[in-house]
Structure formats: structure tokens, C-alpha cells
Amino acid sequence: MASSLTPPPPPAPNPTPVHPGRIRLLSSGAPSPTSTSTSTSGPVIYWMFRDQRIRDNWAILHAAQLAASSSSSSPLAVAFTLFPSPFFLSARSRQLAFMLRSLRLLSLHLTSLNIPFFLLRGDPVLTLPSLLRRLNASALVADFSPLRPFRSSLDAIVREVGNEITVHQVDAHNVVPVWAASERLEYAAKTIRPKIHRLLPEYLVEFPDLPRLSSPWIGEEPPGINWDELISEVKREAGDVREIGWCEPGEDAAMEMLMGRMDGFLTKRIKNYDTDRNDPVKPKGLSGLSPYLHFGQISAQRCALEAKARRKFSPQSVDAFLEELIIRRELADNFCYYQPQYDSLQGAWEWARKTLMEHALDKREHIYTREQLEKAKTHDPLWNASQLEMVHYGKMHGFMRMYWAKKILEWTSGPEEALSTAIYLNDKYEIDGRDPNGYVGCMWSICGVHDQGWKERPVFGKIRYMNYAGCKRKFNVDAYISYVNRLVSGTKKRKSESL
Ligand SMILES: Cc1cc2nc3c(=O)[nH]c(=O)nc-3n(C[C@H](O)[C@H](O)[C@H](O)COP(=O)(O)OP(=O)(O)OC[C@H]3O[C@@H](n4cnc5c(N)ncnc54)[C@H](O)[C@@H]3O)c2cc1C
Incomplete structure (x- = not known):
């Protein structure tokens, strides 16, 4: 027991500016580092996936802190994995080019901070462990995404290198x-x-500010990246959705x-x-x-x-x-x-699945194929305008997204087809697509997720209904249609000028 004459020890300074509740220890590696520090001097690698920024990023802050607090101060590097499937496969040139153009700027910023940036191509489950071993890394810090492809890759990486190095995850999003x-x-x-x-x-x-790192990078240098070539190549591979110019x-x-x-x-x-x-x-x-x-x-x-x-x-x-x-x-x-089935009817609540299945065979007044919907060839000029806004502008207005998805439920042969069509179009054209907000937005509109049951009606059952007349009461439908027409003729004009 401490003598009453001994002054109590001063409180230990918090070694990390990141709230400990934000960090998860996924593996403690070898030999036996504590949960918030690393004992070897190999570099700390931040696997940047969802939080593609340097500023205000708890994951890079934690990685830098981990590097600075290791016994002999480790260097820090950032790795980004451009993996072909399945996550980025569904992304089109619109989304991939936007992402890569931003990463180009980010890599320049990292260079100015003397932090190397490794762009890895191929399956991260193979490429990332191989990089970690080549660099003799002491720790890996991953950011967080709730989506399946990222989670299964991270799990596999932890299985692969977890006995060798510390792996932390930080929810920086x-x-x-x-x-x-x-x-x-x-x-x-x-x-x-x-x-x-x-x-x-x-x-x-x-x-807090990103701490200054005292250890210079002396290991393997990242290969140079020809960004223009990379962007052209990825755009060619990814398919045909045009980049957006307004953002x-x-x-x-x-x-x-x-x-x-x-x-x-x-x-x-x-x-x-x-x-x-x-x-x-x-x-x-x-x-x-x-x-x-x-x-x-x-x-x-x-x-x-x-x-x-x-x-x-x-x-x-x-x-x-x-x-x-x-x-x-x-x-x-x-x-x-x-909810692992976040993008499927199986992920809906019991009451919603039941009501949707009870009305799955109800007669529909209009049925459209995916192709007709994609080309905005329906009888409803308001719906067509919202689809064109998404295709040409790359971002449909938030209010219209609800109407758009609900009409897909009304005009396809059943709720499963409606959901998969809505997700397919959303992910293909929205610049912000392939996001939890998108899966939940479609699930809310079509499967009642986070909503309540409403008065029962054909096709929708107890799922909330929206119609043209309701929109007309809320806003100037004709003005919206004209606005989208102007957007479309603007993009067509720019396209012909660039040919
Ligand atoms: C069918 C459908 C599909 C959707 N698809 C996507 C998508 O792919 N990606 C996407 O980011 N959002 C999606 N949303 C949610 C919402 O419509 C968009 O986030 C919003 O329109 C984006 O524009 P903003 O940033 O200008 O919105 P603002 O109103 O300015 O909102 C600011 C931020 O708040 C968040 N937010 C706003 N509304 C919602 C919401 N309903 N649910 C969750 N977060 C929200 C978003 O992060 C948004 O960027 C979808 C909604 C529906 C109904």
C-alpha cells in the first residue's frame, strides 16, 4: 500500500487523442503489444478505405499516434487498395474517376508530409499482407465500413497477418x-x-492536428503512379457512365x-x-x-x-x-x-415481408422492364425526370429518391425485383451510390425499413405509398421537369462539344 506521505502519481497523459471507444483491437499480433501501442519499430500502415482524407480523420490520427508511441518511434505509411471485385466492380467510371482524382490530390498532400502512399491493385487479401510483410510493419490500422465486401476482406486479412502484427480498426466515418x-x-x-x-x-x-512524425521513411519507396493512365484504364474497364462536372x-x-x-x-x-x-x-x-x-x-x-x-x-x-x-x-x-441482408427482402422486418408477399401477385396497372426504367420510358413525366436527373447529373434530389423507388415497387412484377432494380440503378448512376444510405433508402422506400405500417392498399400492402398528386401538392412538378430537361440538354451539348 502507498504510504500516506508519498504523493499520488500524476495522472498518466492520455497517449492517444482518439477516444478509445472509437478503436477496436482486432488482433494483438506478436510478441505481446498492449492494446494501444506497438512494441517493434516497423512502420505503422493505415489501410485507407472508406475515409479518403487526411484532414479530420480519426483513423490516420490513431495510426500516427501509434507510430509515435512505439518504443523506438515508427514511421507511418498509407495504403489504398483498388480492388477489382466485388466492391469496386459495381462502381462505374463516374464514381471511380471521382475517387481517383481525389486520391491523386491526397497522395501529393501525403508526400508533402513525408508519408508514403502505396496504391495496391488486386485483391487486398493478397496484396495488403504481402506489403505488410515486405515493409516489416508493426501494426495495421483500418478504417470502418459496415458493407459486406470490406468486412469479409478485413476479416481475411486479420486471419492472414493477425499472428504477426497488431491490427486496429477505427470508426472514422x-x-x-x-x-x-x-x-x-x-x-x-x-x-x-x-x-x-x-x-x-x-x-x-x-x-487534434496530425502529430509530426520523428522517424523518416527509409524503407521501400512506393512505385510512382501515372494517374492519368490509371484513370483512363479504370474508366475503360469500369464502363460507360459519364463523369460529372459540377462537383x-x-x-x-x-x-x-x-x-x-x-x-x-x-x-x-x-x-x-x-x-x-x-x-x-x-x-x-x-x-x-x-x-x-x-x-x-x-x-x-x-x-x-x-x-x-x-x-x-x-x-x-x-x-x-x-x-x-x-x-x-x-x-x-x-x-x-x-443486418447482413441489408440489401435484400430478407433484411426487412417480418411485418413488411408478410404484407409485401401478400400483395406480390396483385395486378399492376403498369409493368416496366429494367431497360425501360433505365431509359426513363414510363408514362409518368415526373418519374422520368427524376431518373434523368440521376443519369445525367449523377445526384437525384433527396425528395425525389423516395418517389422514384416507390414507383419502382409499383411498376415491377414483385418486391424482390423492385428492390434489386432500385439498387442496381442507384449504384450505377448516383455519385454517392454503393453507400449504406443508398441500401437503407431503397429498403425504406420498398420494404418499410425504419418506417411503420400504413393503411393497406394494393401492391404496397402496408408499405407507405406516394403518388403524383401528393408531389403536386408539395412542389411545382412542372418546374422540376423543366429544370431536369435543361440539365439533360446541357449535358448533351457538352458531350457533342467534346466529341
Ligand atoms: C431510394 C433512396 C436512395 C438513396 N440513395 C442514397 C445513396 O446512394 N447515397 C447517399 O448518400 N444517400 C442516399 N439516400 C439518402 C438521401 O436521399 C441522400 O443522402 C441525400 O439526398 C444526399 O444529398 P445531400 O447531401 O445534398 O443531402 P442533405 O439533405 O444536405 O443531407 C446531408 C447528409 O445527411 C445524410 N442524409 C440525408 N438524408 C438522409 C437519409 N434519408 N438517410 C441517410 N442519410 C441521409 C447524407 O449523408 C447527406 O449527405 C437515398 C435515399 C433514398 C430514399
């Missing part, structure tokens, strides 16, 4: 880490909201969208978010941040901190934005994390 927010599949926004709100004071905190890729462009002096969301546009976000005729009423959030080019936590700081100017709009950005977005991650 959610404000409240998915595993801290809830330990179970949440039923709806109302069940997860209080859990997240309770933890916000702990997690919604300012980011510049990269961290700086993302910050500009958030806080730019000319047209930034928080600086110029948030005032009427509360009311305008449901008006498809006012696309600027939305933040426009989803491409950046999806690719992790901006941190949702940065967006939330900056919005909160401006709350006194427009409290209702800031609260509405925080509800979408934190609660709805993190509810989608919760769903995909705890």
Missing part, C-alpha cells in the same frame, strides 16, 4: 462509432436518436462545398434548409455534401462541428441538418452493420 452507438439492430430513428444524443458530448469533439473531387473542394465564401452550404445556403430540403425545384436547398461524405473526402464530424458553431443564426435549419447528417446517416450504418 461516424460521429458516434457504430459499435458504441448501439449494440443491436435499431428499429427506427426514434430508437437510436436518444442513444446517439447521449454520446455526442463525448464524441462530437474538435480534432470537384477532393478534400479542399469538399470544404468549399461546406463553407466556401461564394456558395458554401453553411455560409450561404443553410438558412432555409428546414423547409427547402423537400423541394426538388431548389436543389441548392440541400447541402450537396453526399459525394464527399460517401467517399470520406470530408468528415461528417467536421460538418457537424461547423454547423453547430453556426446554430444561433438558424437553429431550426441546423437541427434539421444535424438530424439527417448524424441520426439518419448513422442509423443507416447501424442497419448495414447489424
